[in-house]
Amino acid sequence: xxxxVLLFNLSLRNIVRYRRRNFFLFAAIAxxxxxxxxxNALIRGWQVYMLETxxxxxxxxxxxQAPGFADDPGLDKAFAADTDIRLGEDIALAGVAQRIxxxxxxxxxxxxxxxxxxxxxxxxxxxxxYRDFVMxxxxxxxxxxxxxxxxxxxxxxxQTQVGRRVVVIVEDADGKSRERGYRIxxxxxxxxxxxxxxxxxxxxxxxxxxLANSRLPAPVTEVSLVLxxxxxxxLAQRQxxxxxxxxxxxxxRQMSPQIAEIVDIVDATMAIWFVMIMGALTLxxxxxxxxxxxxxxxxxxxxxxxxxxxxxxxxxxVLESVGIMVxxxxxGLILGVAxxxxxxxxxxxxxxxxSVEAFxxxxxxxxxxxxxxxxxxxxxxxxxxxxxxxxPARRALKISPLMAMNR
Amino acid sequence: xxxxxRGSATSFGRYLSLWQLLLASLLxxxxxxxxxxxAAHTPIAPVATTAIDVDALVTGAVDQTRGLSSYAEMSMxxxxxxxxxxxxxxxxxxxxxxxxxxxxxxxxxxxxxxLKQGERMWTYTPKLNKSIRLPGGMMSQSWAxxxxxxxxxxxxxxxxRQYRLExxxxxxxxxxxxxxxxxxxxxxxxxxxxxxxxxxxxDLVLLELAYFDQDMQPVRRMRSxxxxxxxxxxxxxxxxxxxxxxxxxxxxxxxxxxxxxxxxPERTFTLFSLQSGRNR
Numbered sequence: 001x002x003x004x005v006l007l008f009n010l011s012l013r014n015i016v017r018y019r020r021r022n023f024f025l026f027a028a029i030a031x032x033x034x035x036x037x038x039x040n041a042l043i044r045g046w047q048v049y050m051l052e053t054x055x056x057x058x059x060x061x062x063x064x065q066a067p068g069f070a071d072d073p074g075l076d077k078a079f080a081a082d083t084d085i086r087l088g089e090d091i092a093l094a095g096v097a098q099r100i101x102x103x104x105x106x107x108x109x110x111x112x113x114x115x116x117x118x119x120x121x122x123x124x125x126x127x128x129x130y131r132d133f134v135m136x137x138x139x140x141x142x143x144x145x146x147x148x149x150x151x152x153x154x155x156x157x158x159q160t161q162v163g164r165r166v167v168v169i170v171e172d173a174d175g176k177s178r179e180r181g182y183r184i185x186x187x188x189x190x191x192x193x194x195x196x197x198x199x200x201x202x203x204x205x206x207x208x209x210x211l212a213n214s215r216l217p218a219p220v221t222e223v224s225l226v227l228x229x230x231x232x233x234x235l236a237q238r239q240x241x242x243x244x245x246x247x248x249x250x251x252x253r254q255m256s257p258q259i260a261e262i263v264d265i266v267d268a269t270m271a272i273w274f275v276m277i278m279g280a281l282t283l284x285x286x287x288x289x290x291x292x293x294x295x296x297x298x299x300x301x302x303x304x305x306x307x308x309x310x311x312x313x314x315x316x317x318v319l320e321s322v323g324i325m326v327x328x329x330x331x332g333l334i335l336g337v338a339x340x341x342x343x344x345x346x347x348x349x350x351x352x353x354x355s356v357e358a359f360x361x362x363x364x365x366x367x368x369x370x371x372x373x374x375x376x377x378x379x380x381x382x383x384x385x386x387x388x389x390x391x392p393a394r395r396a397l398k399i400s401p402l403m404a405m406n407r
Numbered sequence: 408x409x410x411x412x413r414g415s416a417t418s419f420g421r422y423l424s425l426w427q428l429l430l431a432s433l434l435x436x437x438x439x440x441x442x443x444x445x446a447a448h449t450p451i452a453p454v455a456t457t458a459i460d461v462d463a464l465v466t467g468a469v470d471q472t473r474g475l476s477s478y479a480e481m482s483m484x485x486x487x488x489x490x491x492x493x494x495x496x497x498x499x500x501x502x503x504x505x506x507x508x509x510x511x512x513x514x515x516x517x518x519x520x521x522l523k524q525g526e527r528m529w530t531y532t533p534k535l536n537k538s539i540r541l542p543g544g545m546m547s548q549s550w551a552x553x554x555x556x557x558x559x560x561x562x563x564x565x566x567x568r569q570y571r572l573e574x575x576x577x578x579x580x581x582x583x584x585x586x587x588x589x590x591x592x593x594x595x596x597x598x599x600x601x602x603x604x605x606x607x608x609x610d611l612v613l614l615e616l617a618y619f620d621q622d623m624q625p626v627r628r629m630r631s632x633x634x635x636x637x638x639x640x641x642x643x644x645x646x647x648x649x650x651x652x653x654x655x656x657x658x659x660x661x662x663x664x665x666x667x668x669x670x671x672p673e674r675t676f677t678l679f680s681l682q683s684g685r686n687r
Contacts, residue, residue, distance in 0.1 A: 109599045109620040112547045146595075164621045167597045169546075177526075177542075179597035 007312060011320040014292065025288050026328045029381075032277050033332025036377060038339045040270055041367035042347070047266045048368050051230070054256040056129040057195070058101065058118070060224025061233045063255060064240060064247045069221055073103055075173040075211055078219035079247060081204075085223055086243070091236050092228035095127035098220040100207050104170040106150070106200060108158035115154065115200045117170050119143075119207030127226040129190060130201065137162030137186035146206035147185035151196025155187045162187055168200070173213040180210065270373075278381060282388045289321055289392035293399075300396055301404020310397055317393040318386060325385025329378050337374075340367045461572040461588055464607055469566065471611040472642050474667035476501045484659040485553050492552075495663075505676040508560075510551075521550070521560065522681040528557060531681045538678055554627075554648040554658035569596035570603070584609040600626075608634075610641055625651055638665035 015022050055061055064085065069077040081098055097120065104117035121143040125131055133149075140149055148166065150158075160166055162184055169179040182202065190196050208218050227236060233251045241249040253260035293300070303313070347365040479498045485491060495512040509520040518533040528541045546558045566572070570590040578585040588605045592598035601621035606614040612634050618627040627650050631643030642662075649657035674680050 107547055107599050109601075109618075109626060160621075165592070165594075165599065167599050169597075181592060181594065181596045181598060183594065 003312065004315075007316045007319055010316055011323055014296070014320055015323060018292065021288065021291075022324065025285065025324060026331060028284060029281055029325065029328025030331035030335050032281050033329050033377060033381060034335030034339060036274055036277055037333060037336025037374065038343075038367070039273065040373050040377075041336070041340045041369050042365055043266055043270055044370050044373065045366045045368040047263050049366070050259050050263055051252075053129075053192075054252050054259040055226060055230075056127070056132075057256075058099065058128050058199075058222075058224065059252050059255045060097070060127060060226045061230060062227070062237055062240065062249060062251050063222055063224045064244060064249050065222045067246075067248050070248070073101070073221070074171055074175065075100070075102060075219060075221065076175060078173070078216060078221045080216060081208070081218040081220045083220075083223070083244070083247075085225070085240065087225075087236050088239055091232045091239070094226040094228050095124065096226075097121070097124040097127055097224050098204060098222075099224070100204060100211075100219065100221050102170050102211075102221065104168050104200065106154070106158065107167045107169075108160040108164070110159045111157055113154065113157060113197075115150075116198055117168060117207070118199055118201050119204040120201055121204050127224065129195065133188035133190055135186045135188050137184070139186055140201060140203055143203045143205040145185070145203035146182070146210075147202065148182045149186045149188055149201040150184060151199060152187050152189050153193060153196035154198075154200070155184075157197070160184065170211065172211040173216065173219065178211060274377065274380070278384055282384045285321065285324065285385065285388045286391050288324075289317065289389060290395055292320070293317065293392045293396045297399055297407055298404045300399045301401045301407075304399065305401035305404075313396055314393045317396050318389040321389030321392070322382060322385045325382055325388075329381045332381075333374060333378060337369065340369055343367055459574055459586060461574045461586075462567055464574075464586060464611070465566050465572055465588060465590075465605065468605070468607045468611045468613045471640065472613075473500070473503065476667075476669055476671045477638075478666045478669050478671070479662055480664040481660055481662045483551075483553060484661070486655075486657050486659070488655045494551075499671050499675050501671050501676060506560075507675055507681065516551075519551070520681050521557075522676065522678065523560065524676060528560070529678060529681060536682075538681055554650060554656070555660075559648075566590065569593055569598055575604075578606070580608060580614065585614060612641055612643055614643070627651065632659070633661075637662055638667045640665075640667065 064079075066077040066079050078100070085096065087093060100117075100119035102117050104115055106113055106115050106117075120130065120140070122130070122140045122145075123142070135149070136152075138147075140147065148168070150166075155161060158166065164184050165181045166184060167179055167181050169177055172178045188196070204220070212219050225236065225240075227233060237249055237251050240247075300313070345366065477498075477500045479500075480495070481498065482493060482495050484493045494510055494516050496508055496510050498506060498508045500506045504523070504525045506523040507520065509518065510516040518531075520531045522529045522531070522538075528546075529538045530541060531538045541557055547556050549555070550557050550560055570592055573589045573591065574586060575589050576587040578587060585606050585608050588607060590603040590605060592600065592602070601619045601623050604615075604617045604619065604625075606616075608614055612631070614631045614634070616629045617625050620626050627648065629646055629648045631646050633643070633645040634641065635644045636642075637644055642665075645659060645661040647657050647659045
């Protein structure tokens with residue numbers, strides 16, 4: 001133990017001895033780790049947002065539909081609203097929403113557009129982007145509210161507004177076209193364009209009353225579930241699939257495969273980014289340590305002459321390398337976290353809103369700090385420091401007292 | 408053929424059955440079901456009277472031009488700023504629900520046809536040799552490039568079901584009273600208009616039908632340009648449909664000949680007949 005303390009002191013002294021050189025080394029490590037932390041937080045933020053987008057776009061983590069509905073949506077492929085959907089007690093639910101989601105045609109005095117008419121229970125929609133809509137006029141009061149809520153973009157296209165009537169044509173459970181006038185209760189503003197153009201909401205119960213037939217008086221075409229922990233989705237999916245073999249149970253990765261793909265790619269990208277930056281740094285560290293060892297030829301030669309063993313010498317160099325890395329990484333993480341907090345509410349990308357939206361991003365890029373990632377960075381950096389000490393240590397081992405005397 | 412008006416969003420929504428009003432203006436026998444006193448040429452009420460039976464007046468005007476069955480020949484003029492086109496059509500109707508309209512001239516439009524059975528409609532184009540059932544979303548599109556929409560052609564009997572009728576004024580025309588009637592759609596009616604306004608002459612001739620948006624500004628108007636007697640009935644023989652913000656374009660429909668209560672074979676109103684083009 002005493003030896004270790006001695007070696008530690010030696011390393012510390014060596015580090016402090018070359019203040020200027022080591023300061024720049026620390027700075028380089030700190031900036032690299034800080035930058036990685038920040039970019040990681042931003043990318044994680046994007047990832048979280050993408051997932052949130054995928055899940056909140058009326059899909060949920062898991063969605064149940066009748067077979068064939070996805071290919072040919074219609075009220076003939078519906079199931080009863082009182083279908084018992086239950087998860088095991090080990091899986092915590094954030095919310096469940098029942099809906100009827102049907103293709104429809106909406107007309108005003110001036111225009112006609114194809115949309116999806118979605119019957120909802122507003123109280124259940126705290127799991128979808130419906131909760132974030134900024135509503136002009138009134139929101140739906142409940143599932144029995146037979147009025148419409150339409151998107152701002154759609155209202156502009158139709159040249160209509162809150163309080164006006166529009167006509168909606170939709171197929172009922174018997175496959176017959178039903179058309180009816182609806183009053184527009186509210187116009188919503190969503191963070192993305194497509195829901196504003198494509199989605200029209202009304203009360204679920206009102207929709208059931210006007211479209212259902214006697215065979216199935218209270219139909220729903222989908223039930224979405226959002227779990228407390230996204231990781232549980234596969235377990236939940238298995239449970240539901242065995243409970244309801246008559247329904248199709250899909251998770252969000254199956255419903256939005258392109259987003260799932262992007263989320264996966266982001267993980268890989270982050271790893272590549274980290275390896276590149278830290279790799280370059282490690283080479284710098286190797287260089288510095290070799291120089292330090294060379295400068296100390298005489299000193300090391302004397303230590304060897306006094307009988308310092310290979311093992312101890314090796315440990316000393318490794319301690320020095322890891323010490324530099326640890327200090328740099330700690331400062332780097334502090335710097336990175338500080339930058340993330342400095343960004344606070346995120347980076348406003350609204351100047352590029354259209355192209356950004358095409359990428360499935362919100363116009364506000366909000367960084368998300370992930371503790372696991374920070375530990376991973378720290379750990380990997382120290383490991384790299386350990387590896388980096390190999391070359392200088394080998395160099396140090398070659399120094400003999402004779403070499404030192406010849407200097 | 409009368410190609411669809413390019414790009415022009417002729418998506419006027421839904422209104423009263425122009426079709427009936429059109430054909431009907433030509434065709435009718437007052438049906439026995441019309442409980443009104445509205446025998447064809449009997450003025451319903453003196454001008455001064457405010458209490459007229461609006462429902463009866465409107466039903467009467469519609470039934471006036473609708474026989475148990477009918478056959479009509481008409482010409483349609485589509486006027487656009489840079490071009491115009493005139494075509495000739497023949498139409499058969501039976502009751503309130505069934506109708507077949509076929510183009511007979513010009514040659515390149517001939518045989519194109521539209522079949523209506525109740526609320527369902529099909530179009531037939533010889534070039535495709537195919538009948539296409541019109542989906543609900545297409546009903547507000549322009550029919551044959553004209554200012555009429557498929558909807559105009561397909562509606563039946565919605566006056567009393569979907570509107571609240573209100574007598575708002577009485578005017579004079581050719582020495583006869585003309586009743587101005589506002590038709591205000593009921594709350595859940597499949598009607599996009601704020602209101603529709605009819606001008607019906609005391610002898611049940613529909614003189615004008617105007618569509619108002621929900622700001623109560625007129626958007627489209629169909630006006631009778633000529634009134635005369637055809638097939639033994641007094642009716643509008645020439646009508647013009649126009650969107651009011653496009654004063655330089657309109658569609659005119661003129662009845663050339665008309666027969667009421669003729670014998671139309673059952674098979675006329677079938678898909679087979681639509682495609683065969685035989686009843687030219």
